[in-house]
Amino acid sequence: MRSLLTSAWIGLAVAAFAGPTAADTYPSRPIRLVMPFGPGSASDTIARIVAEKLSAQLGQRVLVENKAGAGGNIGTDAVAKSEPDGYTLVFAAPGPFVINRTLDTLPYDPERDFEFISLVAQLVNVLVVNPTKIPVANVQEFIAFVKARPGQIGYASVGRGSSQHLAGAYFDVVAGTRMVHVPYRSGSQIAVDLVSGDVPASFQLIPNVVGQLAAGQLKALAVTTKKRSRSLPDVPTMEEAGVANYESYGWFGLAVPKGTPAAIIERLQRETAAAVADPAVQARLVEIGTEPGSSTSDEFKAFVSAEIIKWRDIIGKAAIKSE
Template sequence: MKKAFVAAAVACTIAAIGPTHAADPYPTRPITVVVPFAGGSASDVLARVVLDRMGNTIGQRFVVDNRPGAGGNIGSQMVANATPDGYTLLYAGSGPIAVNKTLTPNLGYDPETDFAPVTLSVVLPNVIVVNPKIPANTLAELVTYAKAHPKELYYGSVGIGSSQHLGGVSFEQVTGVQIVHVPYRAASQMSTDLISGETQLGFQLLPNVLAGIRGGQIKALAVTGDKRLPALPDVPTVAESGIENYRAGSWFALLAPKGTPPEIVARLQKEHDAAMADPELRARYVELGAEPVALAPAEAAKFISNEIATWREIIRKGGITIGQ
């Protein structure tokens, strides 16, 4: 009788503990968000803006973990292999999540199957910029100058397959110019060399060059989006400048490892959407040349698949390989 009573008591205790533990609300500790590029890069700046706002309402801090290398592949693979419990997330863009599936053999992860997209976060056009020493004040003048000086203009990027690199590749394909790609390890050095004249041309995300543009150290000729940027109201779009069918730009998404419980993904999406509705946050993104977005997980997954197909065509047409 005594043994039976003890066993029953233990069983009741376990039953009582189990549901309480299962009902613990997410999150109960800080959430690590891997940004697969260096601190101070566009992705890092954009991530911190929304994550700081989300942390105010979700009840836990979002801790940014910068893991640069291999065009964003190192940090992305780290998250793909992480425990799918909602405490390790990825804030990454078109490079590691779309472009690199075509560009990098043996990538180590599949962007379409190894992640649970939470949402598309922002989209960013590139800004076509030149060093002031280049005698071009419009995009048409740049094309004319570049054709007269084949392979004499150098443009920087944060790596093969980045939006800056493919912005240059796409520019060559639609205009017929020949320019030279120079990959950098960090956006800061890339911007420094553009200002000094070590490189003369760029297809940059606005956060990387905004200070230089405002300081007169860099000339902005055109933006690659469908409309002008509020931060650069006097700079025309590429289409306004007379060039059609030009594709360039970037985007960033928030993703979790595959297998993350749907209720956690939904909670993260809800917090992200609430952050994006904040007028102060939206104003900050506009200042950075970014357009806030909030897509449902299924819509974000479809968007990523479409981007993979689009950039596959441009990469193959350009004959781009990881060895370039």
């Protein structure tokens, strides 16, 4: 008994005087933020702005690593299978976390295999048209123009399941129109073809067309969110333009593999919220057409679950098929 008590006291003493835990010293080396899309995209730009601020706050570099492919699934899956130690994060987006769950058979489960840190930004879609090819002044005229040409008006997106694709498909459902989806590999090529008129319309992300809008080469008819965008304050919302029960937008946030220590998740959530709230960061994000904003981990998780249900229903109604 005396030996057991002695051992117990030694164990308690060791625990009391042991060095700090991994969470206490986190981060002690650079952090990898996996961007599941290619460089130069709007999402990539947002990730790098946030990573730069987090690096300054955490005292360790947050390195953005592009790992594109399969609509974001490849990079996201790589993070799901990474060590849950807080040193590998993923830049979460609707495609690999919400849309692809309905359209594809995923090698990971977005809700089961990740811990959610925080949302960081909302990316507004804006209905833009080539003013020569589609000479309309507002959304109601656009609807009438498309209805008079069923199956003839194409709208461009960066691919099946993207927020641009689904914004158009959802619009067809709500407005009773029938457009043709024209998928592209590159957002920059979409902008070129919109200006030339090769494709006459798109539900584009604001950063991808802000220059063309400023130059008068494209016309913005409405944004797809409930509130007007700070980047395009004179452009009405779809509801203001007469289209009720319609909202579609891109969003981004940070997530880590399931099993990451709670203390590390809490630290990352606090630091992310502080980074997004920084006035300089907010100004940079708004300048490129983004609506910055953070959330708690639980709020982000609940948001993703609700988005999965919402878009599964819309995809079914729009008869978007898996490939």
